[in-house]
Amino acid sequence: MKLYLDPGHGGEDPGAQDNGLNEKDITLAIALKIRTIILKDYENVQVKMSRTSDTTKSLAERSSAANDWDADFFLAIHINSADNSAQGYEDFIYDGLSDSSKAAKYQDIIHSEVIKVNQLKDRGQKKANFHVIRETKMPSLLTENGFISNKHDAELMKDSSWQLKVAQGHVNGIAKAFNLKRNATKETSKTTTTPKTTQTTTKTVYTVYVGSYKSKENAKDRVAELKKKSIKSSIVSTKISGATWYRVKVASYTTNANAEKRLKEIEKAGYDDAFIITEKTSTTTTNSVTQKPAASTTKTTTAKPMTSTSNPATAKPTTSTSSNTSTSTNTNTTPSNSPKDTPIIANPSQFTILGPTFLSPEQMDQFVKKVNPNAPELGLFYQTYGKYYGIRGDVAFAQAIHETDYFRFTGVVNPGQNNYAGIGATGGETRGASFKDEEEGVLAQLQHLYAYATTKPLPNQYPLVDPRFQLVDRGSAPTWTALNGKWAVPGTTYEQMILSLYEKMIHAG
Structure with missing residues (x-):
């Protein structure tokens, strides 16, 4: 699905102005959040925007760009203005269309979803002869998200959390209208009955892997190579961001010390892509056999980064089945969602900047608010851009x-x-x-990290906003430790302080 977003006004055209606000700023903030959410949560979606910053674009440029791209849907985001008594939300399709048109059907769905969350009076679904919904070839909708001239509506507009709700409402409507498929998420194990008597024990297993591959043939080659060195191994498949990866498993241990010892032995054998995954499992023994078994463990990559040359995994692993089984005939293994199941930083000097983001936006935001309750909620931006650039967003x-x-x-x-x-x-x-808003500030940081971490060209889904990107010695700091003396000068303990904070976040209760 190709979505074209058009934040109204911009640059020399501020749009409506009142209550200390400019329409152009609010429309851009909402549109950027729509893009962030839909790209994060849904598969097979492409997004283009008429503007991603405070630039001037004519109406003809906006409609022509959408037509040239052959978008599937055009969504214009606006803010209304009138006398100070007018308030609420309304949306428009072209007045030359019938009530049975695709645009009208999409309007029905999106209007319903937006009004559920935007805390605004419902002014209804309407038609008009606006340029951008008239001149675009695809189904188009223009939404008016409150009145900037109304004190109640304007106060909401100033709140970034309200902007996020409005964006989510638009995304919910688009997803429903176009039957979008959500990105893969963790599944929760379910049981059919509750045992009468249970005894539960919890243990942590540390599993050593040597490489993670998109190609099963590459994994088989690694198994054969290890066999020649008298190292037994097997292949374990897992799903990461909807894609199947093949990990080469060497051994599992009940203590991290033994796993670390084995890891060092593997490294001495010439493998620098070995890593540890911790698995916390709860084993429940019961006399009842009617309960539906649900065997799974939450797996998370540890500090030894997956640096295999055969496309190492760089996204958060989803729940997968553990290879460890109980000897009891009546056991059920259920996942533990404790944040303590996240990575152990075994070797800070090898902990790469590129890699998966483990902590959720909520975990990040909650951690910082324990110290600073007024901290901005930026976790979603770090997760989204971290995933896009393949950087450890947390x-x-x-x-x-x-x-x-x-x-x-x-x-x-x-x-x-x-x-x-x-x-x-x-x-x-x-x-x-300085950056125009919170999201751009996070984007610039992730782009600056990308410049240090790799020599690959910067992906072009988002504009380059890091003003010092071209000044970086590209690829000179693939690990966090390597930022010492570069990002922070002299900064001999820079990465230690960062990783210390990261470990505190991991173990935060």
Whole structure:
């Protein structure tokens, strides 16, 4: 599905203005959040925008760009204005269309979903002769998300959490209208009956793997190679972001010390892509055999990064079945969702910048708010852009915590700069770069990390907003440790402080 988003106005055209707000700023904020959510949550969606920053675009440029791209749906985001008594939400399709048209059907669905969450009066579904819904070839909708001239509506518009709700409402409607398929998520084990008597024990298993591959043939080659060195191994498949990966398993241990010992032996044998996965399992023994078994464990990659040359996994593993089974004839293994099942940083000097994001946006935001209740909720941005660039978004979040003192900005950089990584703050009173909003600030940080981590071209889904991207010695810091003396000068303990914060986040209760 190809979605074209059109944030109304921009640049020299501020749109409606009132209550200290510009329409162009609110429409852009909502549209950017729509893009972020739909790309994160749904499969097979492409998004283009008429503008992603405060730039001037004519109406003809907007409609022509959507037509040239052959979009499936055009969505224009606007804010209304009238006398201060007018308030609420309404949306429009072209007045030359019938009530049975595709646009009208999509309007029905999207209107219903948006009004559920936007806390605005419902002004109804309407038709009009606006340029962008008239001149676009595909079904089009223009939404008016409250009145900037109304005090109640304007107060909502100032709240980024409200903007996020409005964006989510639009996404819910689009997903329903186009039958979009959600990205793979963890499944929760279910039981059919409750045992009369149970005895539960919990254990943690540390499994050593040597490589993770998209190709099963590559995994088989590794097994054969290990066999020649008298190292027994097997292949374990798992799903990561909907894709199947094949991991080569060597052994499992009940203590991390034994796993670490085996890991070092594997490294000495010439394999630098070995890693450990921790599996916490709950084993329930019961006299009842009517309960539906649900065997699964939550697997998470540990600190030894998957640096195999055969496309290592870089996304958060989903729940998969453990290879460890109980000897009891009446057992049920259920997943543990404790954040303590996340990675162990076995070797900080090898802990790569590129890799999966394990912590959820909620876990990140909750951690920082324990210290600073007024901290902005940025976890979703770090997860989304981390996934897109293949960067450990939760470690980048820890970096931001370190740089900003839990987003209290006690250094030279001020909160209004939205500069969460001190980009350009090169010393003294130099405040560094400024970014137009929170999302752009996170995007710039992740792009700057990408520049250090790899020599690959920057993916072009999002605009380059890092002003110092071209100044980086590309690929010079593939690990967090390598940022010492580069991101932070002299910064000999820079990565230690970041990874220490990261481990605190992992073990936060």
